[in-house]
Amino acid sequence: MTAQSVRRVLVLAVSALLPVTAHAASFDWQKYKGQTIEVLVDNNPIGQIIAKNADAFEKLTGITLKVDIFTEQQMRQRLVTVLDANSDQIDVYMTLPSREGEQFSKAGWYTDLTPMTSDAGPSYNFKGLSPALLKAATIDGKLTSIPMNIEGPVLYYRQDILKKCDVAVPATMADLEVAAQKIKACDPSITPFVSRGLRDALPYTYSVFFHNMGGQYIVNGKSGLCSPQGLKALKLYGELLKNYGPLGVVNYSFYQISSLYRDGRAAMAFESSNELSDMMQGGTRLGDTGIALLPPGPGGSHPTTIGWGLAMSPYSTHKGAAWYLIQWATSPEIQAQNEVAGIAAPRAAIAKDPAVQAWLAAEPVRTQWQHAISALATSGNSDVGYPIVDNPESRQYIGDAVDNVILGSQTPADACSAADGSLNTLIAKDGG
Amino acid sequence: MQLSASSRHRGALALLSMPAVLFTAMMVVFPILYTIWLSFRTAPLGHATQFVGLANYSQLAHAPQFWNSIKVSLTLYVISLALQLTGGTYLAVLLFQAKRMPAILRSVLISPFMVPPVVVGMMFLVILDPSLGAANWVLSLFGIGPSAWLASPEWVIPTVALIDTWQWMPFVALIVLGGLQSLPPSVYEAAKIDGAPSRLVFWRITLPLLLPTLATAAILRTVDLLRFFDIIYVTTQGGPLNASDTLNIYGFHIGFELFQFGYASALAMTLTAMVFGVVLALNRLRKAVDW
Structure with missing residues (x-):
């Protein structure tokens, strides 16, 4: 590079920086x-x-x-x-x-x-x-x-338990149920899978299952909760918690989930990335925990962000x-x-x-946590419940449907259909 | 015209009591009147309220969740009141007959209702946790399988009733104990002379004479039980599946989580009317059994 070129580059660089420094000073x-x-x-x-x-x-x-x-x-x-x-x-x-x-x-x-x-x-x-x-x-x-x-829900899993039970980290949503089943058979004292079951809190975690399965909350101005994809998500989430979750999971939110996992009683916990410090409190879980996004489903990977x-x-x-x-x-x-x-x-x-x-x-x-956060930032979906004015009320209907499946009081189709009626009324009130 | 001394005295009293009357009007009467006014209006967030007549009341009459909350409130009320009156009377009789350390026993007994309900809720939330709580661990020592307690739609109301009974039964016991101490000894002396067995004395003398006291205890507990809120708010928030959604919890949810203030005001007025109605009926009963 000639002396003239160097001068030109310097002049350009200085002129580019001038507004910044002027602004900084001002x-x-x-x-x-x-x-x-x-x-x-x-x-x-x-x-x-x-x-x-x-x-x-x-x-x-x-x-x-x-x-x-x-x-x-x-x-x-x-x-x-x-x-x-x-x-x-x-x-x-x-x-x-x-x-x-x-x-x-x-x-x-x-x-x-x-x-x-x-x-x-x-x-x-x-x-x-x-x-x-x-x-x-x-x-x-x-x-x-x-x-x-x-923030968004991420999968906290116990590497030692998965290894002991010869279970690979789930790579698809279908793998989740298989992994839970194997862990239950291998160590019945451990809760294989836990996530939110409290009615108003669960749409935060359920939405990832719903979106990964290919669901969309509103399709052509109508509720999509009962779409074929929605029904599959409802069945998977409800039955995972019903068959492999802790007793009383319908009252579980972040506090109970973090306590259970930190206490060493759960093999997989699908809970907010914000819970990292609570889950790792005391240091016991630092050495045996892995963190990943929920595995992709037929609809791809759409973590809640x-x-x-x-x-x-x-x-x-x-x-x-x-x-x-x-x-x-x-x-x-x-x-x-x-x-x-x-x-x-x-x-x-x-x-x-x-x-x-x-x-x-x-x-x-922590590095795994940071990778999960980076993925949330790039591929995240912010729809926790219906993107309408009455979003808080829509979460309640989603929660009711999921809890009915967890408690076994309704089939996924019946639970979903009951919620859809109320959800369509909310969407119509919002102007479609 | 000259005012008499007594008129001046009455005037002065009225003037002096005016601040208290105004304060009461502001703090009690105004919120009630405002809630009544709001119950006939719709109040969209950030916009002026609009008169909607009886629409909010019509909406609640057609809402299955409202009727569920009435059912939950009344079931919880009946179970809790029955447990607290029978348990409280039994405890009062035991205390009445206690010869050793009655003062210490009474102090220990009143301790549960000195604890704030929120603390009671948190305490039982931990004890009754199906996975981590002590209750299921104790059951397991006897070979009994775990229960979901507050997470079971079938068991949540009996469990909440038991928690409330743990806290408030001693309160009822203290009221009944006061009643027992005021019963006329002459009646018992007459029964003793007639050779009446103690069981008969209790059923034929003590209990009938205690009815006004029991009615007073029932009125006091009714006001609290029909407005049941704090323990449920801390432990279940009305769940699972609305199984513990009392009228007060439902109203709170509509008002302070969904911000539908008009409809929530209609619910609040309905709850107030319900409490007034039951208390008036119990008051009449109390007068009828007075001696």
Whole structure:
């Protein structure tokens, strides 16, 4: 390369960097100094990160941050009460787009964040956020929230038990039942397979079976729960838990599943990727656990991928300061901290962060977990229940159908048909 | 015109009690009136409410889930009340006859109803867990197979009734014990002179004389039992398959999970009417058996 060429390259490089450095220098974190904002968060590890780091945010911005922290249901109740009264009391809140996205959007309770994304700090990198989650958070063309984490159900399995029982890691959905059957015969003291059975909680895990089997919740404006693929999924999920799940599985959600697995009483647990730290608590399961996505079915591999998001109230009177909180809480720096606490970041680049790399390398199971998360980010589906305004109610009908099969009170066809009637009414109410 | 001293006194009293009256009106009367008003309206999230007449009441009359919740509420009420009244009376008689350490025994007995229901729920959730709980482990020591307890549609109501009885039977026992201590000794002296056996004394004298006390205990427990919520919310959330979905749990689910406030208000008013109706009937019964 000639000296002239080198100069040209240097000039080009400097000119390319100029806007960035100029922007970095011009970005003023103290722009809203003196203002006070209130954030409503769920008392889960994702929300707790905001509460724990509130001081750091206040120091960086000079904004006073009031953190209201509640359990999920109570948080939602408080939020609805405040927003329904058009109150400006809450500026920023945590939201699950897959659950209440359509419902809150129809109520007009989201501020469109699209225009604000250009007013971000130099390291923010909005485009680095998971495209799948950004798509799920975009409703009627409006960006309703910014993803805080990425999660989805993954298969935790005991490598030692599978080896002892001469069972290969299931490669297809059909293999799951075969594996469970072999484990039951080999060691009757172990629960071969566990997943969610609690009515309102199970659509999160059931949806992966449904989609992998080739099902679609809405087909031509009608419920697809009872399609041939849907019936196969219902039969497989219901019978796996009925025949190979723990007694009382219809009351099982993440808490019971994590306890059972951590306690060494389950060979395979299909539960949220968020449960990694709970399942590995105490370290007993670190050495014998493997993690994978649910194996593909006839419809392919469509893992459920969701994430909590941070949204802004339309009634906030401090929208500028509120946006500063959102961009700070969803920044690569905070999300890298979350990752090493077992909260997967909705940014692919975080996995390359040196601190994250070191954390992943410390235990092989963490690397498998990270691979599963990467797959969730690329091939995930955010439909947990029906993508309609009444999504929470649709989950209840799916849950009823599955529980009827688990308890053996109805055949899959009858259970499904009963649910379909109610689901079609909901879809019609939503405008098809 | 000059006001008399007594009129001035009454005026002053009215003025002084005004803050308390206003506070009560705000905290009690307003929410009730607001719920009644809301029960005739539909309240879509983020939009103004609209008058819909009796549509919410008509909807609940046609909802199988509503009738299921009435059935669940009444079944739970009858089983729990029967267990608590019979068990409480038995316990009270034992305490009444206890000669050693009666004060310590009473302190131990009242401890269950001092525990918050949420803690009771969490405690039994762990004990009755079909896979990890102590209850099935104890059964296994006697060669009895495991039970699903709270996860069984057939057993969930008896199990919840037993949990509630564990907590509230001592409360009924204390009320009945108070009744026993106030019974006239002369009646027992007369029975003793006549040589009446103790079983006959209990059935023919003690129990009839205790009826007003039992009716009072029944009224107090009725209000709680028909509004049954906390233990179910912690343990089953109305499941499995709506088998423990009491009217209060159903109303909560509709109101605070599905946010259908108009319909939930109609459910709340129905529950209130039901509680009032049963309490009024029991109150009449109490007056009828008073002596």
